[in-house]
Amino acid sequence: MTTINVALIGQGFMGRSHSNAWGQVAKFFKPPLTPVMHAVFGQAEENPQAFADNWGWQNASTDWQQLVRSPEIGLVDIVTPNYMHAPVAKAAIAAGKPVSCEKPIAGSLADAREMVEAAKAAKVKTFVWFNYRRCPAVSLAHQLVKEGKLGTVRHVRAVYLQDWADENVPLLWRFEKEWAGSGAHGDLNAHIIDMTRFVTGQEITEVTGAIAETFIKERTRPDGGGKGKVTVDDAVLFLARFSGGAVASFEAARQATGNQNRNYFEINGAKGALKFDFERMNELQYYDATLPRAVQGWSTIMCTHGGDHPYVANWWPDAHIIGYEHGFTNEAYDILRVLAGQQPTVPLPDFEDAYQTQRVLEAALVSADQRRPVSLEEVK
Amino acid sequence: MTTINVALIGQGFMGRSHSNAWGQVAKFFKPPLTPVMHAVFGQAEENPQAFADNWGWQNASTDWQQLVRSPEIGLVDIVTPNYMHAPVAKAAIAAGKPVSCEKPIAGSLADAREMVEAAKAAKVKTFVWFNYRRCPAVSLAHQLVKEGKLGTVRHVRAVYLQDWADENVPLLWRFEKEWAGSGAHGDLNAHIIDMTRFVTGQEITEVTGAIAETFIKERTRPDGGGKGKVTVDDAVLFLARFSGGAVASFEAARQATGNQNRNYFEINGAKGALKFDFERMNELQYYDATLPRAVQGWSTIMCTHGGDHPYVANWWPDAHIIGYEHGFTNEAYDILRVLAGQQPTVPLPDFEDAYQTQRVLEAALVSADQRRPVSLEEVK
Amino acid sequence: MTTINVALIGQGFMGRSHSNAWGQVAKFFKPPLTPVMHAVFGQAEENPQAFADNWGWQNASTDWQQLVRSPEIGLVDIVTPNYMHAPVAKAAIAAGKPVSCEKPIAGSLADAREMVEAAKAAKVKTFVWFNYRRCPAVSLAHQLVKEGKLGTVRHVRAVYLQDWADENVPLLWRFEKEWAGSGAHGDLNAHIIDMTRFVTGQEITEVTGAIAETFIKERTRPDGGGKGKVTVDDAVLFLARFSGGAVASFEAARQATGNQNRNYFEINGAKGALKFDFERMNELQYYDATLPRAVQGWSTIMCTHGGDHPYVANWWPDAHIIGYEHGFTNEAYDILRVLAGQQPTVPLPDFEDAYQTQRVLEAALVSADQRRPVSLEEVK
């Protein structure tokens, strides 16, 4: 049994998701490399030892630089705030280590570009955790498009709507640009840009128009010290064009009442169409326009059949549904496959791939700010 | 243009539905016979003239016996309370007139049998208004089963659930056996028995067990004269077997909170399955188990495509949905076709056919009352 | 009984819808004025007499100018192609007649403005047939917003998606700008602009970005004479802002495979949210964010309860659903109420109101064409 030591850099919500994935993957899958949960980094005040004890990391560290250079580490897994992605990733790359990084790839486009170049120069394998690609339904959507089931794609519409950010939520770090980079845009649009690029197999070539809005402009400081200014967006909408000729709309929002986590896309092609809603993540909606017209309809595929749907043979019997964290475990499995020189189940995003998503995020912000169409050619 | 004079015997809710159908059918369809709304019968206190004026009947009458014998009348259409179906139908048959009668065919099995025999002896064409057969989705279900799309049918489950009859509803005639014959059973189970017989193309051979329940045993008299006893069922459930080997369950209810008019069936065969819910009457759910497993799913067929779905070419463009009353107009069209010697779009129930449904209703009541399985052989 | 003579100017699909409405309204409602289907106009080659015979118009005419001036006519109802709306409406107004006109109000913004001014000067009552406002679910949405159930509205997203226009459809008049004015935009976006203005009670103040696309640029001529150029859009998407601060997206499409008639909106406010899909037109989705959190959810309201939902007391019992054409009949009822000096059930759009929708259509076209944001101030 070949093993690989993983170092987790960061904790928080994504730290939990990744820890769970590294702990579960070898129980449910037979990866070609067995991950060893070697060490987790956290700031001293975060108490990384408690985190390590809870999740089964063998060691805790408060020195990430030492950790990423350690010869014991085979994979550096980054779940820090966005602004730290670049320094950690570059240090790991400098040490010749494969890196898997949470999305979005970086806090700024410049950082992202540097990460891509560093990885390319060092010929190091990189991965970005766009976990929703690993929902079996989304993987199946990718496969169906690749098989030509949709024909020419003409329409893409995607929204990622949440509603947790009402007036009563205080001025968390998430509402300050300094820490968060952006609001709903980087958090949510990043996912639907990646998913629709992944499923269509096409690139976005232009952002034709965009709106960025902050509905709640001031929030109470968590420490009770009066009100502070919100410096990130609450919602970003934009229109776009795909390389294959499709027109598209995207929207991310945090006050879209009634939508707790509606990560949704619909794609219409000349021969068929697909719909996905993460809140029913085990299901893919497929309209096959090549069937006899009398029986055409939106078909709800329960993507849980071991022999026929990606990943699920490793989980439970048919229609014993899986949940949010399984996407991460599925991704951990594919990372291990790629590290062992095997093909992933469906394509994994590397830094170069995630950089394309970052360019679209940037183009949308420029478009919203300058109130004009922005070609992706401009944003490099 | 060949015309046929229709006499409507009765008014009420079904009188409105039928009047609308006779008025609309030649506007939307090209029937081989054009119906003329010749006369409507009502009790003097019902004011049949006002009804005639409202709906466009040329004449009003308070003498149904005279009316059904009138040489001007080409079709006698019965929408009276159930106990009057038999006398009116038999008079019309005696006069050699085709008869179309609301469901259930009669207030008692004996009446129904006499009606069947009279019609047979007189060689008169008869029809029973099981309107739900004429929902395009239900007609399509019938066609798909006939084409063999389901393979061997193994399961039938049907419910017709309403919730209008809470404690505050007074002691209407519908709650008294003397006037209503039965409660939810004859009103609602009649429909789902007919629909499942129609769609499967099979007969019910046994009622294996049944429950009849009256939850609200007393209700306030409408005239304020204290409380009176409810003498009909609120709910009837039964298990049954079909001639082709399927097992089945049926349920009718009037206090099934949350269900205003859930007229629903699901049928599972070896090769596919179907679901229908009247509250979304334009849709048929179809599961095609012969498709590749990866894309199998419940498909929601919007049954509104003119070229491919029954009846709808005569209505509106695709997905401009139709409603409750359209089933009656569709049925009026088919009655006119049959009267002109043509084939109906899908089979129309005649008295003989409706009598089979009546036998099942009766068997279920016997089973509930005697607490034992009842073979349909017993009930003739 | 007071009556009013209606003249229908035009035939076609909308001619059928309106004829049905005028024929049905007094059967199901008790309008304060009873409409008499006095005369229908059609071009000689359209055979207006046959249309009149089919639908029950008392007279047929091939001279609309004479007809709209006829002293017998009390209401001029226009269902011609869009480019004729203005001349007919202006002639009717000149004759002092109330006018009800199909949507969009006119083939051009200039025409629309002239119609508004003419009506204002003549103090004539006008109506535009935005039929979807009269779906009980949409009327209820309007009422709930008006009662404050949504609080501050922050998000509007609306699409009207169809899929009938694939490569095999020939070069109908609908694909030529000369006859049709625009493609999906005027046909479909007009509806969702009107509906969201109606439901929110707000105006659109800016189109921030827009895309107009024609996917299929050439089509076979119906007469077989080779290929001809498509000169209208297949799809138009745009982003917008509402006067109350909401951000919005709109999309109309004719090749959105899988969507036959998906006329859809979602509106999110601070206190609740609403969703409507015409393909399930009897249902309104409502999320009440003021309920205890444990039981909050999207509630599917079957808008068919006579005592509590607009219009439906005049139709059928609860959950005996209504269909597409009922919106027109409901509108005919309200037109008759307004003509008799009564209040409509919910606000009816007049020319002035419909002109606001037309301005938004225009702004979106300018935005798509000039690739820049367009303030509604610019478009008058």
Added chain:
Amino acid sequence: MTTINVALIGQGFMGRSHSNAWGQVAKFFKPPLTPVMHAVFGQAEENPQAFADNWGWQNASTDWQQLVRSPEIGLVDIVTPNYMHAPVAKAAIAAGKPVSCEKPIAGSLADAREMVEAAKAAKVKTFVWFNYRRCPAVSLAHQLVKEGKLGTVRHVRAVYLQDWADENVPLLWRFEKEWAGSGAHGDLNAHIIDMTRFVTGQEITEVTGAIAETFIKERTRPDGGGKGKVTVDDAVLFLARFSGGAVASFEAARQATGNQNRNYFEINGAKGALKFDFERMNELQYYDATLPRAVQGWSTIMCTHGGDHPYVANWWPDAHIIGYEHGFTNEAYDILRVLAGQQPTVPLPDFEDAYQTQRVLEAALVSADQRRPVSLEEVK
């Protein structure tokens, strides 16, 4: 930190589910006792060491009798075939150990009764893994009924439908009575009987009628040795009455094409109603008939809100849905609470409770076999 050593007796599908639960519970919850995965038993030919290595059990054993008596063991967890539940449980009880046992409690009613009596005599804590009670949506349903939200319960309908058992499936042990006890009945009806008892808080008092059917009477032997007889049911349907006056229907099936794991109930009360479908296990449908009529509807509650829905505060943010195995982890948490003397989140079934479900299973079999109503009084 107080720990408890768990011994898992058995492997298989349920062995995986339980192993996962014991491994995950302390990572996501803060149980008052921390489980130690001490040892797993398997037959030598099952290779329990490999199972132990995969799932993290510290020891493997092929001698369950020694294991359950071991003083190191604090909880005996049984996942063997049903016929072994009784001997293992009785041995554990004899050793004074708490026992948690997979459902159904036993292979026969007599066994179940002995287990209940042994546990009672020894005053040992017992638990049965009816995992679906621990879906947050089902737990919430229980709480809503308990709070009186449904008023008097009048209707229960429950089905558990699967479709894996077509003609091509060979004669697995599951099709032989000798090994499996029963077919769909014990496997699936056991769950829906338990769930509806749990949610309503009522007992079933009578099985009024029942059908047991085996559609596929012979299957190919897995070893290729010709055909063998199927000796268990494929489907069992029955009608029943609850102690509070509700009427009910139940159905379990394995060839209900289109339903991979439809574990479903609907419960209608005088004041409200509930629906649950395991294939969308994060959602509970609730109809509140006490709301103003205009806004009544089936509300889809996404049961993932930490502060308000059972268990989920320990998992992921709102609408980051959970899956099948989480029910087991939730149950493990509650078992640990009860073992530590605390209250479970919602009631846990012990042997006594599970015995009531077993009695209903038995009554249904007697009713199907003897074709008559069976009072629960008869079955003890």
